[in-house]
Amino acid sequence: MPVNAAKARPGWTFWGAVLWLAVVVVSAATAGWWAVPAFDAMDWDNPGAAPGTRVDNAVLQNADETQKGPYVYRLGTDTMGRDVTSRLIYGARVSLLVGLLAPVIGFILGGILGCLAGYFRGRLDSIIVAAMDVILAFPGIVLLLALTFYLGPSLRNLVIALGLLTIPAFSRVARANTLTLRDLEFVQAARLTGAGHLSILVREIIPNVIAPMTAYALLIVSFMIMAEGALSFLGLGVPAPVPSWGGMIAEGREVLEEAPHVSMIPAAVMFLTVISFNLIGDNLRSLAERRTSQL
Amino acid sequence: MGIIWNKIVRLVLVVLAVTALTFLMVNLLPGDVADMIGGQGTSQEDIQTIRKGLGLDRNIIVRYVTWLGHLIQGDLGQSYLTQESVLHVIMIRLPVTVELLIISQLLTLLLALPAGIFSAYRNGSFLDRLISIGGFATLSIPGFVMALVGIYLFAIQLRWLPATGYTPLSYGFWANIRSFILPALSIALIEWVALMRVLRSDMITTLQQNYILMARAKGLPPWKVLVHHALRPSSFTLVTVLGMQIGRLLGGAVIIETIFALPGIGRLMVNAIYARDYMVVQGCIILITIGYVVINTIVDILYNILDPRIRTEPSHAG
Amino acid sequence: MMAKRQIKPLLAVENLHTFVPTTKGQVHAVDGVSFVLEPGKTLGVVGESGCGKTMTAYSIMNLLPRGTVISPETTIEFLGQNLVGLPRPQLRRILGKNITMIFQDPMTSLNPVIKIGKQISEVLVHHLQMDKQAARDRATELLKQVGVPMAGRRFNQYPHQLSGGLRQRVAIAIALACEPQLLIADEPTTALDVTVQAQILDLLAKLQEKTRMAMMLISHDLGVVAGRTHETAVMYAGKIVEQAATDELFNHISMPYTRALMDAIPRLANPPHTTLQTIGGQPPDLIDPPPGCRFAPRCTRARNRCRQQEPALRNIQGHNHRFACWYPLET
Numbered sequence: 001m002p003v004n005a006a007k008a009r010p011g012w013t014f015w016g017a018v019l020w021l022a023v024v025v026v027s028a029a030t031a032g033w034w035a036v037p038a039f040d041a042m043d044w045d046n047p048g049a050a051p052g053t054r055v056d057n058a059v060l061q062n063a064d065e066t067q068k069g070p071y072v073y074r075l076g077t078d079t080m081g082r083d084v085t086s087r088l089i090y091g092a093r094v095s096l097l098v099g100l101l102a103p104v105i106g107f108i109l110g111g112i113l114g115c116l117a118g119y120f121r122g123r124l125d126s127i128i129v130a131a132m133d134v135i136l137a138f139p140g141i142v143l144l145l146a147l148t149f150y151l152g153p154s155l156r157n158l159v160i161a162l163g164l165l166t167i168p169a170f171s172r173v174a175r176a177n178t179l180t181l182r183d184l185e186f187v188q189a190a191r192l193t194g195a196g197h198l199s200i201l202v203r204e205i206i207p208n209v210i211a212p213m214t215a216y217a218l219l220i221v222s223f224m225i226m227a228e229g230a231l232s233f234l235g236l237g238v239p240a241p242v243p244s245w246g247g248m249i250a251e252g253r254e255v256l257e258e259a260p261h262v263s264m265i266p267a268a269v270m271f272l273t274v275i276s277f278n279l280i281g282d283n284l285r286s287l288a289e290r291r292t293s294q295l
Numbered sequence: 296m297g298i299i300w301n302k303i304v305r306l307v308l309v310v311l312a313v314t315a316l317t318f319l320m321v322n323l324l325p326g327d328v329a330d331m332i333g334g335q336g337t338s339q340e341d342i343q344t345i346r347k348g349l350g351l352d353r354n355i356i357v358r359y360v361t362w363l364g365h366l367i368q369g370d371l372g373q374s375y376l377t378q379e380s381v382l383h384v385i386m387i388r389l390p391v392t393v394e395l396l397i398i399s400q401l402l403t404l405l406l407a408l409p410a411g412i413f414s415a416y417r418n419g420s421f422l423d424r425l426i427s428i429g430g431f432a433t434l435s436i437p438g439f440v441m442a443l444v445g446i447y448l449f450a451i452q453l454r455w456l457p458a459t460g461y462t463p464l465s466y467g468f469w470a471n472i473r474s475f476i477l478p479a480l481s482i483a484l485i486e487w488v489a490l491m492r493v494l495r496s497d498m499i500t501t502l503q504q505n506y507i508l509m510a511r512a513k514g515l516p517p518w519k520v521l522v523h524h525a526l527r528p529s530s531f532t533l534v535t536v537l538g539m540q541i542g543r544l545l546g547g548a549v550i551i552e553t554i555f556a557l558p559g560i561g562r563l564m565v566n567a568i569y570a571r572d573y574m575v576v577q578g579c580i581i582l583i584t585i586g587y588v589v590i591n592t593i594v595d596i597l598y599n600i601l602d603p604r605i606r607t608e609p610s611h612a613g
Numbered sequence: 614m615m616a617k618r619q620i621k622p623l624l625a626v627e628n629l630h631t632f633v634p635t636t637k638g639q640v641h642a643v644d645g646v647s648f649v650l651e652p653g654k655t656l657g658v659v660g661e662s663g664c665g666k667t668m669t670a671y672s673i674m675n676l677l678p679r680g681t682v683i684s685p686e687t688t689i690e691f692l693g694q695n696l697v698g699l700p701r702p703q704l705r706r707i708l709g710k711n712i713t714m715i716f717q718d719p720m721t722s723l724n725p726v727i728k729i730g731k732q733i734s735e736v737l738v739h740h741l742q743m744d745k746q747a748a749r750d751r752a753t754e755l756l757k758q759v760g761v762p763m764a765g766r767r768f769n770q771y772p773h774q775l776s777g778g779l780r781q782r783v784a785i786a787i788a789l790a791c792e793p794q795l796l797i798a799d800e801p802t803t804a805l806d807v808t809v810q811a812q813i814l815d816l817l818a819k820l821q822e823k824t825r826m827a828m829m830l831i832s833h834d835l836g837v838v839a840g841r842t843h844e845t846a847v848m849y850a851g852k853i854v855e856q857a858a859t860d861e862l863f864n865h866i867s868m869p870y871t872r873a874l875m876d877a878i879p880r881l882a883n884p885p886h887t888t889l890q891t892i893g894g895q896p897p898d899l900i901d902p903p904p905g906c907r908f909a910p911r912c913t914r915a916r917n918r919c920r921q922q923e924p925a926l927r928n929i930q931g932h933n934h935r936f937a938c939w940y941p942l943e944t
Contacts, residue, residue, distance in 0.1 A: 130308075130309075133309060134309055134312045134313060134316070137309050137313055137584050137587055137588060138313065138316075138580075138584065140543075140547065141546060141547055141549045141550070141561070142546055142549075142564060142568075142580060142583070145565060145568050146568060222435065226437035226438075229437050229439070229440070230437060230438065230439055230550055233439045233550070234550065234553060234565075246439075249439070249440065249443065253443065256443065256446065256447055256451060257451045260447055263443055264444075264447075267440045267443065267444070270437070270440065271435055271436055271440065274435040274436075274437070275431075275432060275435035278431065278434065278435050282431075504721060505716060505718060505721040505722045506721060506722055506723055506724040506725070508676055508716065508722070509716060509722045509723070509724075509784070509787075510724065511675075511676055512674055512676060512708065512709060512713065512714045512716075513708075513709035513713075513735070513736050513739070513787070514704075514705040514706065514707070514708040514709025514710060514736075514739070514740065515705070515709065515735075515739060516702075516705060519739075523727075523735075524724050524727070527726050527727075528724070528725065528726050602726070
C-alpha cells in the first residue's frame, strides 16, 4: 500500500523512533537488574496506586524478603498492587519476542514460497497463490484463536501461530518483486550464461528481494505487537503470571474510571513502540523505493 | 459472462477448501464437547455414551462428508450444547454484526471521503500534512486500545454514550443506534486511513487531467469540480479496499464485539471455540468465508459497472 | 497603439505579466502583453511552444496553476469590468458563460465517466438555471448545430465512443452552450487529422458568424491563422513581437521571427526533398532572460544593438502594424 510518508527523509522522527526502540530493547534485556519490585510482587496495601506514590516497605526483586525499603511507584501500581514499571519492562520482553520472532517465520517461509511462485510461474505459481488465498480467506482472528487453542497458550505457540499468519503477506511481496526481477537484464544474462535455476535464485533474485521485504517486515512487526496485545487482551496470550502489555491493558479495564493509568500507560507504551516500528519501516521503504527507481 | 462464471467457480473452490480446513482444525482440538457437556467428574463411559449420541465416534471423513451433504441442503446442523439449529443461532446474531458493519463503514466513509478529497485538492498544504500524520498515528493504535480510549472518554468521563451492551431495535431506534456508536467509531477511526490514502493518491492523479481543467473552464465552483468530475474516476481503488474491509470485518469484529458485549457473530464464534461446539464454529466460519468471498466478487463485478470504458465498446464511427 | 474606434472593445488586455512558480524559480511566462478584441472579430495568436500564448489564455480564464501570480498592474477588462483581482465567485459567473475556452487535445479534455450530453447540459443548468429537461433538449440541439450526427443517441454516449473530431465538436458545443461573447480556442485542431482540421475551423467560423462572438484563435501554425482571422499577433518568449491586421501582416512581414515562422511552413509547391527550414537554437530562459532582443541569439540578421537593447513594440507611421525590431524587414 503506497504510503504518503509524512517524513520523506530520515528526520528527527526517525531518530526519535530509533531512540525509543533502543530504550525499550535495552530495558527488556536488562530487566533483571533494575531496582524494581518483582513483576508479580503484590502490594495489597496499594492497589491501583497513582503514579508517583511513595511507600516505605517495598521489596525489590533479587532482594531478600526482609529487606524492605522506601520506593516510589513511578508509574503506579495495578489492580493487585504490582509495580507497573516492573511489569512494563518484563512485558516488553514478550511483546518484542513475539513482534520480532513471529515475522521471521513469515519472512523465511513466505519469502521462499513467494520467490518460487514468482520465478517459476505456471502451475506452481497458481497453487501457491491459491493456497495463500485460502489462508487469507480465513478471518485472521479465527485462525489465531483456533491455533492457540489447539496448540495451547504459550509464548512459543503464540509466535508460531502469528508467524504462520504472516506467510501470505510476505509471499505476496516476495512474489511481486520476483516477478519484476526475473524479467530484468541481469537475470536474463545469468540464464544465458547457463546458470542453473537454484543459482540464479540464490545469487540474483533473493538478495534483491530481501531489501523490500525487510522494509515490509518492520511494518509487520508493529502489526504483530498489536496482535499479541489483542490476544492477551482476550486472555489468549501468554499465560499469567508473565506480564504482557495487552494483558496489562485488559487488567486495567475494570478500574478504567478510578485508575485509568493502569490501562493507559501500557497502552501508551505499546502505541509508541508500534509507531516507532512503523516510522522506521516507512522510512526504509521510501529509501528502498528511491534506490530501485534509479535502476 | 465467462469472467463471472470463473469467479463463481473460484468462490466455490475456496469455500470447499476452507470448510475442509476448518473441519479438520476444529476436530483436532484436544478435548471435545462431550467433556464439556458431561462436566467434571463424569465417568469415561458416560462421556463415550454422550459421544456416541452426538455421532462423534464416527470416522472424521465420514463426518465431513455427511456435514457437507447437509450444508448443501441448507442445514448447518445443531449446536451440541444447546441443541438449537446452528442456522437459527447464527441468524439471530447476524443482524447485530451486520448493523455494526453498516454503521462503521458509513462512519469510515464520512471520515475518509472529505479527508481524501481535501488533501488531494490542497496537496502539500499544512492541513494535508496534518491529515497524513494523523492517519499514520491512528494506524499505530490497536483496535482494542482505541475502544478503551473511546470508552474512557465518552462513556466514563463525558457520560454521553453507554460503555457496553446492546439495545435491540424494539427498545427504540435511537437507543439502538447509541449502543453502536462507540464500537463503530473504534473501527472507523482506524479504517478510514487506508481509504483516505487510496482516494488521495488516485485523486491527485485525476486532478492533473485535462478534463478537470475543462471543468474549471466551465466556471464550476471547486466543490462541484471535485465531487462531480473528479471523485468518480478516482474511486475505483477506494471501492476495492472498502469491499476488502467489509469482507474482513464480518469475522474481524470479534474483539470489538467482545469489548462492547455486542451479541454478534464474532462473539458467538469465540464462545463456541471455547466450548468446543464444532457445529457452531463451522457454521460461523462458513458464513464468514462465504460472505468475504462473495463481497470480493461483488466488488469485482461492481468495478466493471463503475467504469463505462470497460462496459461499452469504443467505436470509431464519425 | 491601435486608434480608439467607436466600437467599444469586448476584451482589453493591458500589460499582462504572469509569473509561474517552478522548482527552478519564477518564470516570467507572459511579459507585458497587451491587445484588444472587438465583438465579432477573430484574433490569431501565433508562436512556438512555450512562448506564452497558452499562459495568456489561462490568465484570462483563471486557469493558472496554484501559486501563479498576475501582476497587480495588469488589467484585463471585459465589457468594462477588470477581471484581475475580481473575487472568484464573480469571476466564475463570467467564465464558462460569457468567456469560454476549448482545449488542444479532445481525447483528454472530456470527462471519461460522464455522458457527453450531461457534460453539455451541466453548464446550462449551472449558468442559466435551466431545468433538466430543457437543458437536455438544448444540449441535443447544440450537438446538432456542431454537426454531430444522431445527436439524440450521442447524448447518452461516453467520450471514448466518439472519434477525436467528434469529441472536439462536443467541446465546441459545451463552449457555445451559453452563447458566450468570447471564445478562446487553444490549438483546437493540432491533435486532429488534417482532413478534420479544416472541418473544425470552418465550423468555428460559421458559428462565429451566426452569433457575432469574438474569438481568440491560438496556434503554432501560421497556416491555421491565415485567412481565418482579422488580426494576428505573433508571440515570442512571453512578448508580442509583431501585430497587425492579418492581411497586412502577411503582406508586409517586418519581424525576422515572423519571416522565419513563415519559411518554416512546408509548401506543396516546393520541389520534393527540399530541406525543411527550421529555426535553429532554443527559446530563451524565462526565469532570467538575457538582455537585448530575445530573438537575437537565433536571428540571422542580429547586430550588436539587438543584443544590448531590447526593442519596444512600435508602429510604423500611419499603419496599424506594430513590431519589435531594430532592423525590421522591408525598411
